[in-house]
Amino acid sequence: MLEFSWWWVFFALPLPIIVRLVVPKTADTQLAALRVPALRPREAVSDNVIAKRTLPMVLSALIWLLLVTAAARPQWLGEPISIPNEGREMMLAVDLSGSMKIDDMQLNGRQVNRLTMTKSVVYDFIQRRVGDRIGLILFADTAYVQAPLTYDRDTVSTLLSEAVIGLVGEQTAIGDAIGLAVKRFDEREESNNVLILLTDGQNTAGNITPEQAKELAINKGVKVYTIGVGADKMLIQSFFGSRQINPSQELDEDMLTDIATSTGGQYFRARNAQELQAIYQQLDELEPIEGEARKMRPLTALFYYPLALALFLSLCWVVGAIAASTFHAINQKRGLRNDKSMDNEVTR
Secondary structure, three states, X not given: OEEEOOHHHHHHXXXXXXXXXXXXXXXXXXXXXXXXXXXXXXXXXXXXXXXXXXXXXXXXXXXXXXXXXXHOOEEEEOXXXXXXXXXXXXXXXXXXXXXXXXXXXXXOOEEEOHHHHHHHHHHHHXXXXXXXXXXXXXXXXXXXXXXXXXOOHHHHHHHHHOOOOOOOOOOOOHHHHHHHHHHHOXXXXXXXXXXXXXXXXXXXXXXXXXXXXXXXXXXXXXXXXEEEEOOOOEEEEEOOEEXXXXXXXXXXXXXHHHXXXXXXXXXXXXXXXXXXXHHHHHHOOOOOEEOOOEEEOOEEEOOHHHHXXXXXXXXXXXXXXXXXXXXXXXXXXXXXXXXXXXXXXXXX
């Protein structure tokens, strides 16, 4: 159905008439001292004058009506759409420290770094979170909110895909990431607040220690799921040949396990893309909260249709006025030339 959001704007429709009645008319100026006898019938002249006065009046009234209609914000109210009545408040905290650029992950048969693999898997996880409010925190030397809690999953996915390693430093502030997530959760008793923290190292920076952040999460009822990313084995080439190393030796699994279990969550180990995918499939089984059934009706703005038509008519009016003025000036020049020719003939 069609509705006007600001219907009271239509009270402004008689405004031009009120202004016309209140503002005094200006005196007509004499454009010429000498009147030339009419060469056309009086009726034709009168009809032409009436047409010249009526057309601008009708056109201006139509433009004013279109502008008032656009200002009233017309919009089309669509059919009701059900919104999921179950959901979670979920924050994703992703590590952007320098170690995330280690190429020890396989993705679709090619060697990629940890952040690239994380983006690929987390993207699918975000798109499955229908009904959940999702936020995104990126952390390294410090933590900051890249996306607040929102139902707009596409925006969160886009912001994650645009994240780059080293954007906020090279170290790892795990405590700050947890503390910031706890602070950003809404104060809603029925909300199931969940933080999923993904890192590949240990806490080496920040203003809050992991222990302090853990206590904050416990007090606020935030469940923290931690994921340790990184392969256990990696071959590197050197001058003396290839050798095997453990690229995840700095991963503090004890600290991540303690945070997860103390807050009612769980610690997961992701050594490759397949394991990370399986972890997020398990996270899909988190118990949702019960909420009231809600419906929404999509609104489609229509104001630009009358506004565009008003601008088009105004443009046509201006172009017509310029053309008429130019045509009138040309006719005047021709009349002056004819008058000069007649004067020359009389003189001769």
